[in-house]
Amino acid sequence: MPVDGAAVLNALPDPVLVVGDGDEILYVNSAAEQLFRASFAYLKMKVLTDIIPHDSPVLLLLGRVRRSGSTMSQHAVRLDTPRIGEHLVRVDAAPMSENQERVVLTLQKQSIAGRIDRSLTHRDSTRSVSAMAALLAHEIKNPLSGVRGAAQLLEQSLDPEDAQLTRLIVEETDRIVGLIDRMEAFTGEIPFDALGPVNIHEVLERVLTLARTGFASHLRVVERYDPSLPPVYGNGDRLIQAFLNLVKNAAEAAPRDGGEIVVTTAFQHGVRLAAPGVDAPMQLPLVVTVQDNGPGIPDDLRRHIFDPFVTTKRGGTGLGLPLVAKLIGDLGGVIDLESRPRRTIFRILLPMAREGGSHRD
Ligand SMILES: Nc1ncnc2c1ncn2[C@@H]1O[C@H](COP(=O)(O)OP(=O)(O)OP(=O)(O)O)[C@@H](O)[C@H]1O
Numbered sequence: 549m550p551v552d553g554a555a556v557l558n559a560l561p562d563p564v565l566v567v568g569d570g571d572e573i574l575y576v577n578s579a580a581e582q583l584f585r586a587s588f589a590y591l592k593m594k595v596l597t598d599i600i601p602h603d604s605p606v607l608l609l610l611g612r613v614r615r616s617g618s619t620m621s622q623h624a625v626r627l628d629t630p631r632i633g634e635h636l637v638r639v640d641a642a643p644m645s646e647n648q649e650r651v652v653l654t655l656q657k658q659s660i661a662g663r664i665d666r667s668l669t670h671r672d673s674t675r676s677v678s679a680m681a682a683l684l685a686h687e688i689k690n691p692l693s694g695v696r697g698a699a700q701l702l703e704q705s706l707d708p709e710d711a712q713l714t715r716l717i718v719e720e721t722d723r724i725v726g727l728i729d730r731m732e733a734f735t736g737e738i739p740f741d742a743l744g745p746v747n748i749h750e751v752l753e754r755v756l757t758l759a760r761t762g763f764a765s766h767l768r769v770v771e772r773y774d775p776s777l778p779p780v781y782g783n784g785d786r787l788i789q790a791f792l793n794l795v796k797n798a799a800e801a802a803p804r805d806g807g808e809i810v811v812t813t814a815f816q817h818g819v820r821l822a823a824p825g826v827d828a829p830m831q832l833p834l835v836v837t838v839q840d841n842g843p844g845i846p847d848d849l850r851r852h853i854f855d856p857f858v859t860t861k862r863g864g865t866g867l868g869l870p871l872v873a874k875l876i877g878d879l880g881g882v883i884d885l886e887s888r889p890r891r892t893i894f895r896i897l898l899p900m901a902r903e904g905g906s907h908r909d
């Protein structure tokens with residue numbers, strides 16, 4: 549007996565939808581009917597924005613898939629509407645082979661990502677998530693080094709064509725280890741004694757040297773510093789890590805021809821912010837900006853770029869900005885951002901080191 553494709557789709561636990569060129573819903577499987585609490589007969593009279601939020605990153609994803617004709621995914625997409633409640637999903641979007649304006653969407657429930665995400669805003673739960681992440685990192689890295697070693701051994705006895713495959717294993721395991729290393733940076737708060745006065749210009753010097761000799765060597769990098777700036781209250785390594793991520797993003801956004809990154813420092817009086825868990829408002833007078841002349845960040849993406857796993861880059865982890873937010877947040881600092889085409893500015897406000905080591909007033 550031939551297998552019925554529709555029956556297969558209905559047996560899948562993950563929701564599957566097909567949308568047409570005007571985002572009209574052409575098909576849903578049973579799991580999607582359950583998720584959206586509506587029948588296929590009802591849904592096929594609707595467009596996607598009737599069932600998901602109008603500013604959902606899924607709509608951006610659809611546009612990109614139609615333009616590129618290739619399959620793309622987005623992690624940590626929130627689907628919350630009064631009708632279906634709150635869900636965190638990973639969305640895979642694939643163009644149909646016969647008509648690339650039609651896109652197949654597959655949704656997978658996510659949980660670990662959601663927990664990491666919430667830990668960034670709810671500090672209380674950070675500790676348990678950190679412990680879990682550290683454990684996971686340890687448990688994954690050990691067997692991976694075994695996998696990598698075995699692939700390298702195998703490679704020696706293979707002909708060159710098959711050796712491509714073992715090289716792929718090695719490269720992909722390296723990529724996973726890299727990803728886990730970045731996740732590990734989320735674990736744990738900075739020990740109190742690792743905080744102190746830091747010369748922010750030395751931090752930026754290190755970052756820009758790395759940039760100029762490596763990933764930004766094709767760009768113009770401009771420094772506009774206020775040389776009289778007092779020291780920041782923080783940790784040099786963490787600050788290098790944070791600014792390296794921002795400058796790297798700027799370099800990746802800037803155009804190949806005429807690309808420019810501008811880094812500035814300044815002192816700004818009177819910026820006081822009430823930070824969670826601190827009685828007196830903190831003063832954050834040190835301002836560092838990282839600007840690029842790339843295409844800018846569209847409004848609907850901007851709301852999500854500090855969420856983990858949100859990326860528009862091939863091979864990107866989407867952990868860069870969440871890490872920056874965590875590192876700066878741990879110091880009591882604040883990030884904001886302003887973006888339009890040819891002018892994207894990340895602005896970091898940092899506390900000043902006081903004599904006697906306290907940064908609070
Ligand atoms: N300066 C910028 N200009 C335009 N878009 C940006 C800029 N900085 C960040 N973005 C957008 O925000 C997304 C998330 O950035 P993030 O640094 O968190 O991850 P990523 O750069 O994609 O991956 P990774 O940092 O692992 O290489 C990017 O994919 C990009 O779409």
Ligand SMILES: [Mg+2]
Binds near residue numbers: 793796797868869
């Ligand atoms: Mg990045």
